């Protein structure tokens with residue numbers, strides 16, 4: 632390893648498995664969540680917000696700054712489509728610590744991030760007992776209002792960018808607002824517009840030549 636610090640590492644490193652990967656409150660809720668969700672979604676606990684979202688600033692510095700604001704934050708549970716693992720909605724279990732001021736501030740940034748990106752965030756107050764039906768209906772409700780509820784590839788999605796004018800500027804990515812770039816399909820060599828943020832953003836638009 633190029634004479635790095637790893638040469639001097641002791642045999643046993645000072646890492647141990649945490650016994651509180653999920654807190655008691657989270658574990659208790661997780662049991663009910665599994666029943667409420669069934670096979671419909673995959674439940675991922677403790678997901679970093681940096682793994683769910685990417686930032687689209689107007690320049691590199693701004694993008695980095697927005698990315699850093701969420702890098703160390705996570706959401707309690709992320710529910711994904713079992714086929715595509717696309718994030719469908721997230722759940723934050725609110726406990727007493729959320730009464731504290733710093734947590735409230737965190738909550739408000741977290742709420743804003745989810746709202747801006749269009750991913751539903753359901754807040755559920757931690758309790759001693761939950762109703763499976765109540766949780767299932769709260770999730771159902773949130774997904775029904777979500778802009779991503781019909782996120783299956785369709786011939787003409789509602790947010791598909793308009794084809795660019797023949798000799799004009801490239802179209803803007805409807806998700807990122809950045810000018811799209813010409814790409815070539817590896818399969819058939821055809822050319823199309825793609826988002827410069829690929830693979831984090833997979834928006835495409837037809838190229839009119």
Ligand SMILES: [Zn+2]
Pocket residue numbers: 804805806807808826827828832833834
């Ligand atoms: Zn994009």
